[in-house]
Amino acid sequence: MRSQMVLRRLPFVVMGLVALVDVLVGPSLGFLPLLTLGPTFASVSGSVRRTAAVGALAVTICIPLAAYSHLLGKPQNNLTIATIAGITCASMLASWLRTRRERELANVRMVAEAAQRVLLRPVPRRAGELRIALSYTSAAAEAQIGGDLYEVVTTPDGVRLLIGDVQGKGLEAVETAAWVxxxxxxxxxxxxxxxxxxxxxxxxxxxxxxxxxFVTAILAEVRGDDILLLNCGHPAPVVLSQDGEVRHAEPPEEGAPLGLGQLGLSLPKPYHVPFAHGDQILFYTDGVIEARNRDGEFYPLEERTHLLLGPDPQEALDQLRADLLHHVGGPVPDDAAMLLLRRHGA
Structure with a gap:
């Protein structure tokens, strides 16, 4: 990467500038202690050995410059060399700690990727007449999984899918998602x-x-010319008809989330929604509609559904995700999952 190349060259550029300025200004102003910037910058991206080599180079540059300024052997220059040596040792320690942390982070990422492959497996892109697209954005900067969940399976009874959101965050939410x-x-x-x-x-x-x-969720089953939905306290999906109509597939009555049955709350009843050839239906979690911009405005999902009219469902959903991130202006505050089903003609 370009940034890595800049960081690798930065110590040498800084020490070269310090040497040039010291020669031009002369012994009236002491710029040699600024050579410590070399090993300091080297510790940001370099290894321990590279940091030590930059520190040795800084001492090597300091000696002829001190001789040129008639400072060689004087207490002022001896203190400068000792300072460079001390900063180099501290930078080597910082470099060692950084590389160890990077190795630990790499291991954590490997574990997260393995967990993602087990929990959130890639959904099929085609299932009969259906074309399926998926977008998942985790709120954790270094994580690829969170409390949102999804799955699509093809069964003898039709294509069935699940999208849900676990209450809470962190590893406990991931564990609950695994059970679901x-x-x-x-x-x-x-x-x-x-x-x-x-x-x-x-x-x-x-x-x-x-x-x-609890866990809010929607279960769906595609059969015939409609789709059967069972909404357990989850945001209603958006249906985009072939004729351009956009509507929310609201349940006839509000349903309780999963996990609250012990409180005496019964499961909601399934309901049918027309889903003809050419129609689309977008399932999403609340991390999408509750995403705010810097002015505190929620993401207007219904106004952005025109982005889903592209010929390829996955590319269209990727455009919607990019628009969501642009609206927020940074990382999403909560996990955001979107699942798009498009029914092609016979």
Whole structure:
């Protein structure tokens, strides 16, 4: 990368400038202590050995410059050399700590990538007449997984999918997401009805969740010319009809999130939404619609749905994600997952 190349050259450029200025100004002003900038900058991107070599080069430059200014052997120059040596040793320690931290971070990333492959497997891009696109943006800068979850499976009963959001953040949320995904992947093939799948998820969460923790989710099943939805307290998906109409697929009645069955709350009932050839439906988590810009304005998802009209579903969804990040002006404050289903003509 260009930035890495600049950082590698920076110590030599700085020491060259210090030497040039010292020669031009003369002994009236002492610029030689600024040679310590060389090993200091070297520790930012270089190894311990490279930092030591830059420090040795700084001492090598300092000696002839001191002789040129008639300072060689004087206490002032001896203190400068000692300062360069001390800063070099400190920079070598900083470089060692930095490289160790980078190795630890690389290991953490490898673990996160492995967890992502297990938990959030790549969804199929095609399933019969459906074209599927996915976008997932984690709120954690160094993480690729979080509390949002998704899955798409093709079963004898049709294409079934799940998108959800676990209450909370961190490793505990990831663990809960793992339980939900595991239960869905098993029950999606075993249960003939979508409500049965939701009941299996509720049973699984009842064994593992405590207190008042919950998971908002939508389960969906594509059959015939419509799509069956079961909304457990999740934001309603957006349907884009072939004729240009945009509407929210709101449930007939508000449903309780998964995991609250122990409080006496029953699961919601499935409902049908027309999903004809040429239609699209966008599932998303609340990290999308609750993303704010610097003025505190929420992301206007419904006004941006025209970005999904491109010929390729994944490219269209990538444009929507880029527009979301542009609206926020930086990292998203919460995990943001989007799943787009497009039904092609027969």
């Amino acid at each position: 995904l595991g239960a869905f992947r098993e029950s999606a093939y075993d249960q003939p009805e979508l409500l049965g799948v939701a009941e299996r998820l509720e049973t699984s969460l009842a064994r593992h969740l405590g207190g008042e923790k």
